[in-house]
Amino acid sequence: MRGTIHYCLEETIISKYGKEKWSECLTSMGLPASHSFASQIIDDIDEDLTLKFILNVPSILNCTLQQVFDDFGEYWCCIYAPKLYNMFYVGVENTKQMVLKLSSIHHTVAKVRQGATPPQFNYKEISSNELEISYISERNLFDLYLSLVKGLDKYFSNETKIEKTSDNSAILTFSH
Secondary structure, three states, X not given: OEHXXXXXXXXXXXXXXXXXXXXXXXXXXXXXXXXXXXXXXXXXXXXXXXXXXXXXXXXXXOOOHHHHHHHHHHHHHHHHHHHHOHHHOOOOOOHHHHHHHHHHHHHHHHHHOOOOOOOEEEEEEEEOOEEEEEEEOOOOOHHHHHHHHHHHHHHHOOOOEEEEEEOOEEEEEOOO
């Protein structure tokens, strides 16, 4: 997994819970309390370590994994991605457009970055404002993806109803 995910998680935790909590998260995984992923944004970081780290964070922050996902999704979509990946936001006016664009973004990343395996998505349009989405990835982070949809809603001031229909699919009903 790319280090950019780790650095965004770092920024998310520091902004919401404070630097001290971030240091606790690091030391709980055997990393120095002063470690930062800022210099590893383009690096590939071991996925098993990443998933173990993500699953460990809620116990340090005294919150649920879903809350960590929601915090990350909002930070990624509203602050981090618009700053680092603003070119992907060009011409996008709402949550639905960005959701539909995500597969092409991930396809581009996979072509450019050797060994990258970002999630892919299958879409089925139910109506002009309803979309059935299937998440395709061995990482089993569909709930994180749904948190990113919530983050996009905040960014675009939209309201998307999310009806999870299985461990890797949902129906999204868009307000715009």
